[in-house]
Amino acid sequence: MKFSGLQKTSLLDYPDKIASILFTPGCNLRCPFCQNHKIAFDPQPPFLQENTALSILAERKKYVDAVVITGGEPCMHRELPKFLSKLGDQGFSVKLDTNGFFPDVLEQCLEYVDYVAMDVKTSCEKYPLLGALDTETLLHSIDILKKDTVPYEFRTTAVPDFLTSQDAQAIGKLIEGTKTYAIQQFTPQNAFDKHYQTQKPYPPEKINELCEIIAPYTEKLIQRN
Numbered sequence: 001m002k003f004s005g006l007q008k009t010s011l012l013d014y015p016d017k018i019a020s021i022l023f024t025p026g027c028n029l030r031c032p033f034c035q036n037h038k039i040a041f042d043p044q045p046p047f048l049q050e051n052t053a054l055s056i057l058a059e060r061k062k063y064v065d066a067v068v069i070t071g072g073e074p075c076m077h078r079e080l081p082k083f084l085s086k087l088g089d090q091g092f093s094v095k096l097d098t099n100g101f102f103p104d105v106l107e108q109c110l111e112y113v114d115y116v117a118m119d120v121k122t123s124c125e126k127y128p129l130l131g132a133l134d135t136e137t138l139l140h141s142i143d144i145l146k147k148d149t150v151p152y153e154f155r156t157t158a159v160p161d162f163l164t165s166q167d168a169q170a171i172g173k174l175i176e177g178t179k180t181y182a183i184q185q186f187t188p189q190n191a192f193d194k195h196y197q198t199q200k201p202y203p204p205e206k207i208n209e210l211c212e213i214i215a216p217y218t219e220k221l222i223q224r225n
């Protein structure tokens with residue numbers, strides 16, 4: 001595998017652990033609010049090769065408990081499960097971030113990960129606005145994670161155009177019965193589409209209202225700023 005970057009330390013990206021983050025190049029979606037669009041839409045060399053990444057992480061082992069694989073979309077890389085197994089061999093806890101559009105790879109990864117965070121970005125009917133042809137694979141991934149093979153969360157970034165009260169109701173139905181769902185505040189600054197760079201995030205009262213809509217569908221609901 002190759003990577004677009006490695007962030008050596010993060011206290012925010014793995015629940016209760018100090019983590020390093022690896023960013024995979026490329027993404028199948030084209031979310032207009034994407035914050036990582038440089039590596040997602042037009043990944044450019046130099047890339048970090050797998051062996052170099054593993055060496056850097058081995059050196060960091062005394063400071064870091066965990067590795068987060070994010071993107072772009074990690075699961076579009078079919079060699080991902082094998083790479084994750086190598087991280088496990090090095091003694092790291094592994095968290096995988098995914099948009100849920102590659103259920104076959106996701107399923108192969110479960111053996112090697114300790115936590116999965118999967119985006120449920122909006123209602124199914126709005127996914128074409130994010131570049132998705134259909135949501136069949138997304139729904140399959142939701143079902144895979146609901147089997148509880150590994151701890152996981154579904155999560156949504158509260159982009160106003162994509163998380164109306166109606167969208168929240170639809171998302172609730174999609175994730176119904178899940179253990180953990182997280183809603184995270186939208187940060188406009190680095191959005192791909194200029195329109196979203198100036199879109200105001202929801203005020204706290206609206207986020208609370210959305211949480212009330214989704215809360216009946218999940219055991220635990222997390223709000224992130």
Ligand code: SF4
Pocket residue numbers: 027028029030031033034035036037040071072073099
């Ligand atoms: S799925 Fe994530 S990386 Fe891909 S376009 Fe959407 S926000 Fe960007």
